[in-house]
Amino acid sequence: MSLSSKKGKSRGKKKGIFKRKGSTGSSGSHGSADLKFPSDKKHKAKAIQEAMRSDPPDIANLRRLAISDGGLLRDDLRRKAWPKLMNVNMFEIPPKPANIRAHRDYRQVVLDVERSMRRFPANMKEEQRLRLQDQLVDIILRVLVRHPELHYYQGYHDICVTFLLVVGEDLAFAIMDKLSEYHLRDFMDESMDRTRHILGYLMPIVGKAHPELREFLERSDVGTIFALSWLITWYGHVLTDIRHIVRLYDFFLACHPLMPIYLAAQIVLYRSEDILRVECEMTMVHHTLSRLPEDLPFEHLVSRAGDLFILYPPSMLAKEAELEFLSSTTISCYEDFEMATNQKPDTVLRRRRRFGNSAAQNGDVKTVQLRKPTNLALKFAVWAISASLGAAALAVVNVVNEWF
Numbered sequence: 001m002s003l004s005s006k007k008g009k010s011r012g013k014k015k016g017i018f019k020r021k022g023s024t025g026s027s028g029s030h031g032s033a034d035l036k037f038p039s040d041k042k043h044k045a046k047a048i049q050e051a052m053r054s055d056p057p058d059i060a061n062l063r064r065l066a067i068s069d070g071g072l073l074r075d076d077l078r079r080k081a082w083p084k085l086m087n088v089n090m091f092e093i094p095p096k097p098a099n100i101r102a103h104r105d106y107r108q109v110v111l112d113v114e115r116s117m118r119r120f121p122a123n124m125k126e127e128q129r130l131r132l133q134d135q136l137v138d139i140i141l142r143v144l145v146r147h148p149e150l151h152y153y154q155g156y157h158d159i160c161v162t163f164l165l166v167v168g169e170d171l172a173f174a175i176m177d178k179l180s181e182y183h184l185r186d187f188m189d190e191s192m193d194r195t196r197h198i199l200g201y202l203m204p205i206v207g208k209a210h211p212e213l214r215e216f217l218e219r220s221d222v223g224t225i226f227a228l229s230w231l232i233t234w235y236g237h238v239l240t241d242i243r244h245i246v247r248l249y250d251f252f253l254a255c256h257p258l259m260p261i262y263l264a265a266q267i268v269l270y271r272s273e274d275i276l277r278v279e280c281e282m283t284m285v286h287h288t289l290s291r292l293p294e295d296l297p298f299e300h301l302v303s304r305a306g307d308l309f310i311l312y313p314p315s316m317l318a319k320e321a322e323l324e325f326l327s328s329t330t331i332s333c334y335e336d337f338e339m340a341t342n343q344k345p346d347t348v349l350r351r352r353r354r355f356g357n358s359a360a361q362n363g364d365v366k367t368v369q370l371r372k373p374t375n376l377a378l379k380f381a382v383w384a385i386s387a388s389l390g391a392a393a394l395a396v397v398n399v400v401n402e403w404f
Helices: 039-053 059-067 075-085 106-114 126-146 156-167 169-181 193-199 202-209 211-220 225-232 242-253 259-270 272-277 282-290 298-311 314-321 329-341 345-354 375-379 391-399
Strands: 009-011 014-016
Touching: 039 059, 039 075, 059 075, 059 242, 075 156, 075 169, 075 242, 106 126, 106 156, 126 156, 126 169, 156 169, 156 242, 193 225, 202 211, 202 259, 202 298, 202 314, 211 259, 211 272, 211 282, 225 259, 225 282, 242 259, 242 298, 259 272, 259 298, 272 282
Parallel strands: none
Antiparallel strands: 009 014
16 A cells, blocks of 8 residues: 555544544553453552552552563553653643654654554454554654654664553653653664664673673674664564563563663573574574574563673673763663652662572573672662674664564
8 A cells, every 4th residue: 555545544533544444442452351360460460559559659669560570460550550660641741743744754654654564463453453553653753743853763663562552542652752762762863873882782791691602602793783673672573472572561661771682681691502502603693593482481581681780780881882881872861860750770670689589490491690790780770781892783774674
């Protein structure tokens, strides 16, 4: 369907982009039924509700609950908790501007949203999906019009659609508005320089926990391009199960904006045996790394990623990264977010590790033994990111579209 053929199609009283037979009420849900949880999950759900009902809301406890096993459990709880974690006032959401489709990135946004069909439940009716795709375009353009200094990138829509499916259009816009100023800010520069810098932190994190694995990866010249889509889509583009995606979003919203790169490092560490078995050659290693298994143990990975952050914070790796720590807009802007909201997610993770929450039973889960933290690591209150730029990272700009 061409862009011109979509203009002027009915969307109730509005003109939509995507053709449909009619309109339906907004669901704000991804269509999967919320499961009934056993008594311990019910107890946790009650704790989440109590944290949100506190006056003011108990954000520190809400973060702890979002990070711990199972995250925020259900979409009905996420609809209330996610805005609070991002300090969104649900009663003061700016209205939709009238001229959003005149934006310079309108055509690219529409093209990307057209390709997002697989992000919607397979059993969703076409008319509902098309209506949601219209809303997805509007969410993205509302953010871009509100912040003209920001630049759209391919993959941004993968994050937006997750929030749309869970919380609905207006709240999805409000959350993305905040995320774009803080967590996603480095990805929205005109160039990809800061994105490359963040990707570059991957190898040092891996190297701190598993020096042999880092040496193998660097000898293969695989670089870090395999993790690009993980990072800039918050794993929404590479995971197929919406339950895993929203669980990771619970974790990311409760943590420092660099946590996705820590999770990437932990995924690589978890797969170390598979990686070290392949030939030390770029294409073979890239093939292994770029395909995520469907059965990854996400609760284990979340817990261990938090450990990595505490053990190897970004400030510890800044010298190795050959990058001024605060040259990242994401990092420097996040300090403003912490001050404005009085939220300290790193404190939650340190307490979690101190009381042994992250050292729960490993069972049959593969693990890499992390080194004990040094006194220096315990002092720092910021999270670790990786530092060295692999050879392939220099080609990010040229190959960024290859995985779409």
